[in-house]
Amino acid sequence: MTRIARAIRRPVAWWTVAALILGTFVGLSALGRGAPAVAFQQAGHWVYNATVGAVFRVDGGGKSVDAEVRGVQTEAGSQVVQGSTNGYVVRADGVIVFGKSDLTVKSTVRIGIPEEPIGIEAQGGPYLVYRQHGQIVRLGDQQQTVTVGSVVSSAIATADGALWLRNAEQFCQLAPGSTTLACQLPSQAGDAGALLSVAGKPAFANLSKRTLTPLTGDTAGRAMPMDISGSLPTTSVVAQADVNGRIPILAGQRLLLVDAAGAKKAESIDLPPGRYDAVAATGAAVAVLDTDKRVVRTFAPDGKPLHTHELSKKKGDRKSGPRVTAGQDGRIYIDDETGEVVTVVDGDGTVSEVDVDGGNKPVSPSATQKPTASPSTPTPSSTPTSTPTSTPPTHKPILPPIHVTVGPEKPRRTETVEPRTTERKPGKTETTRPTTPPTPPTPPPTKPTAKPTSKPTSKPTSPPPAAPGAPGSVSAKAGDGKATVSWAAARANGAAITGYKVSFRVAPGTFVVGLPESGAVTVSGSTRSHSFGQLLNGGGYIFTVAATNRVGTGPSVDSKVTSINGSAEPPSAPTKVSAATKADGSVTVSWTSPSSSDYTMSGYTVLGSDGSQTKAQVYQSSISLKPALGKGVSYRVTATNSAGTSPRSAATRTVYPYSPAAAPKVTATPGKGSVSLTWTAPNLNGGQLVHYVVSAAGQADRTVTTTSTRYTGLSALQLTFTVKAITRERNNSSSPTATGAAGSTTAAPASAAPALPPVSTSAARVRRTSRRRKDAQW
Incomplete structure (x- = not known):
């Protein structure tokens, strides 16, 4: 068993999955193309069905739906991700949070x-x-945002949970639970390629260098x-994980299976x-x-073709096509544009389809199924039999299954026939080997106790009418x-739509005076649009749109x-505009947005008194700049929306950028003991x-404001002296200080002079010598 095969059987923390979001990933020839994500997916695959307005959990092994969350209203094709306790439906402006245990919507979080x-x-x-925005949002009880600082070309998660x-310049790692990126490895800038997981470990496939x-x-x-x-185009698509030591790469009209060991x-x-x-x-x-x-x-790791399967016809207006996800259970899930059908690819390459409405539509016998009787074929029986009652599932499907009795009267067995036909669609290619044909029904007894009837013992029944599903493409x-x-x-x-209720309401942050804040109207069931006036x-x-029939409102x-x-x-x-210097020569300009509800806001411009203009993204509230050192500069900020650009903000104080000082040139002059x-x-x-900080071995540091100092009482040993300049921003005593480079020199004090005799003794000797010289002269 290979390491990958063993990994597929490990607990959840070791599952490696690739989330390939088609249409959301843009291939860049300078950066290469890779599957956008590798995920550690929890048990089950969740998908949003826009037609029904609900989130469903698909059991890939059973080829069925086993849970659903109602009351989810968002765009068709929205992806669903999950944590340990909650699931998240990703919409254009944020996420809808639902509980995985109670299957209810909890909240909506704006991003x-x-x-x-x-x-x-x-x-x-x-x-x-x-x-494109270089941002990572961690979902959970406490939402956190991590800034990357530049465009992210590819992203994966590895078996240890690291992201x-x-x-453009580096490979970065985000450890589980951390909010700090570790960017220490150069990313071979300019080379096309993509990250992937090989045997659960991160690697980089360089398409430019073929390494x-x-x-x-x-x-x-x-x-x-x-x-x-x-040829190996730089736009080739690299899979997010290897299979049996082979790395799959889509190179135009070729599938390459590259040996990871080379x-x-x-x-x-x-x-x-x-x-x-x-x-x-x-x-x-x-x-x-x-x-x-x-x-x-589908193909085997050695390139042998396995199966070919045609997806259901496209529904909805999602332009990016189906969404492909590789799941923790060793299967691939392909969601159609509306989330109504999920195609499941098993580990052996066989393919099945699951109707995401409580039904089941397999097209591959990889899922074990019992033969079913056609509803239009009568079942011989001596006496009519009743349909056995089954225990309803924990999570009620939208269209409940129909139970009919097939085969001879004794022993009786029941088969579940789904409301949708299980016949193959015209033009579909069977994706797996055929199953064993069903056993033909046992002929009726020679002498029946009752006259045989040509009618089936139990007729399939249609599900009862229900409230309509959700309107699409609102x-x-x-x-x-x-x-x-x-x-x-x-x-x-099951019941004709009689009308649509169309309503409006002001968005958060919009305030109206003299105009209605909300309104509603009901139109006929054949109407597909309506206009509202008196809007600000x-x-x-x-x-908002909801459909109604005789049963109720969907x-x-x-x-x-x-x-x-x-x-x-x-x-x-913008308001509260400020500028602050740092000791590395940078200046941080901060501001407050003029409106938190203007959804047409497109960005900001930071204008410097030195003539500089710097663009900032709409989600930013600060930016770091590198102006010329020592030159005073102030800043103003403007905001831009769909109607134009705001007036300039009030100017910040004048700041003076600075960085650590250069090293001074130090000269030492030895003296006697100094x-x-x-x-x-x-x-x-x-x-x-x-000030300056002067240091010498064995001596306390000195703080001086001049360019000289003197050490005394030194022994005849050579010492090293260093001098550093301590600086701060001009005219700002509260700014951070910067420690400059050290200038140094070595020197030793001169030898000490011999000690003189006491004054009294020397004077006496001088007097005696003087008398002797005078006596000699006389």
Whole structure:
């Protein structure tokens, strides 16, 4: 058993999954293409069904739906991620939180980053990676945001729960539970490639150099060559994990299976013409998706074709195509555009379809199934039999199964026949080996106790009518003081739709005076649009549509927040604008947005008195700049929305950027038992001198404000003296201090002079010597 095969059977913390979000991932030739995420997915696969307005859990093993959460209203095609206790439906402006145990919606959390993220399920997560904005949002009881600082080209999670990212310059690691990125490995800037997990460990597939580099801790391993023949476009798609030591790569119309150890030549499989956008590994198989023809093809690790399966016809208006997720259970899940059908690829490459409405529509016998009797075929029996009663499931499906009795009277057995037909669609290709044909019914007895009847003993019954499903594609087109709401028809669920209730309400942060804050109208069941007037130009509104039939009213669906254009005005100037220096020469400019409810806000511009102009994103409230050192500069900030640019804010105080001073040139002059030091004033790099710190071995540090000092009482030993300048921002005594570079020199004091005799003794000797000389003269 290979390491990957063993990993598939480990607990949840060791499952490695790849979430390939088609359409949300944009291939960059400079950075390569990779599957956008590797996730540690919890048990089960969750999908949002926009038609029903509910979230469903798909059991890949049983090919069925075993849980659902009602009352979820968001856009079709929204992805769903999950943590240990909650699930999260990702919508355009945030997430809808639901409990996995009580199956109820808990709250809606606004995020406000204008980009569809990559969802990654990992220990300490789940995470939403906003690639273009360089932001990571950790979902949970306490939502946290981690700033990457540049565009993220690819992201994966490894078996230890670490999140790995590649930006323009580095590989970064986010440890489980941490909010600090460790970016220590260079990312071979300019090379096309993608991150992936090989045997549960991070690695980088360099498409430009055709190498595979393992990433381990603080270092990168040796780059191993990938033995690939023929062309390898820099836009090739790299799978997020290997399968049996082979790395799947989509290279145009070829599927490459690259030996991760570099010991064997890569297998090359020519694919039929099509547009192949996704590749994923599961169990002992590789799956590729042709989004143009809506066909899934599976292959063995050695390149042998396994199965070909045609997806259901496209529904809804999601332009990016199906969403592919590799699950922890060794299966691949493919959600259609509306979430109504999930295609399951098993570990051996077989394919099945599950209707995400409580029904089951297998197209592959990989799931064990019993033969079923056609509802139109009578079942011989001596006497009519009643339909046995079954215990309802814990989570009630939308369309309950129908129970009929088949076979001879004794022994009786029941079969479950789903409401939808199980016949193959025209043109579909059978994806697996055929199952054993069903056993023919036992002929009736020679002498029946009752006259045989040509009617079946139990007729299939239709499910009772229910309230309608959710309307699709709810959107609003704004005009001058008005908006037109449009939608797609809702599912009738057994009773004709009699009307739609269309309503509006002001979005949070919009305040109106003299105009209605909300309103509603009911239109006929054949109507697909309605216009509202008396709306505030520049205000934000949410429009809601719900369908009604004789049973009741179905789930309502909200539009995105719509800003009424008309004569909208530019925003007010940002407030609380400030500038602060740091000891590294940078200046941080901060501000407060003029409005938290202006959904048309597009960004900010920071204007410096030195003539600089710096753009900031709409989600930012501060920015770090590097102006010229020592030159005074102040800043103003403007905000921009769909109507224009605000006036300039009030100016910040004048700041003087500075960095640590250069090293002074130190000169030492020895004296008898002393050393005198002098030094030149260094380049202060824009700072203002606070003092100098002078140090010598065995001596206490001195703080001086001049350029000289003298050490006395020294022994005849050579000493090293150092001098550093301490600076701060000009005219700002509260600014942080910067310690400059050290200037140093070595010196030893001169030898000490011999001691003189006492004064009294010397004077006496001088007097006696003087008398002797005088006596000699006489």
